Amino acid sequence: MRFKNFSKELIVVKLSPKEWVYQKMPELGSIVMAEFKLVEPGQVTNEFDPDDPNVQLMLKAHPELRPIVVPSVWERLRQPAL
Numbered sequence: 464m465r466f467k468n469f470s471k472e473l474i475v476v477k478l479s480p481k482e483w484v485y486q487k488m489p490e491l492g493s494i495v496m497a498e499f500k501l502v503e504p505g506q507v508t509n510e511f512d513p514d515d516p517n518v519q520l521m522l523k524a525h526p527e528l529r530p531i532v533v534p535s536v537w538e539r540l541r542q543p544a545l
Contacts, residue, residue, distance in 0.1 A: 464513045467506070470527035474502040507531055 468474055477499055484493045502508055511518045513530070522528055534542075 464511055465531055465533055466502075466508045466511065466522075466528040467531040468502040468504055468508075468527060469529055470525075471504050473504065474525050474528065476500040476502065476521050476525065502528065507533065 480495045482493050482495050485491055500508070508528075513519075
């Protein structure tokens with residue numbers, strides 16, 4: 464599902480951190496990478512799983528992010544006004 468930023472401000476969403484381990488030398492430890500998503504006003508996001516707990520938190524924290532249905536390429540060819 465995709466979401467659109469209906470506010471007039473930039474939204475910064477911190478997604479859950481990902482841990483990376485160098486497989487050839489795991490004794491070196493791991494690196495935790497925080498992932499941020501910037502959603503500009505009027506921008507439509509990439510695909511998200513609406514059942515993902517991180518997405519649920521994102522939607523609770525930013526109610527101006529609302530689901531949007533993006534027409535498929537076939538629908539755009541049949542109805543160019545979309």
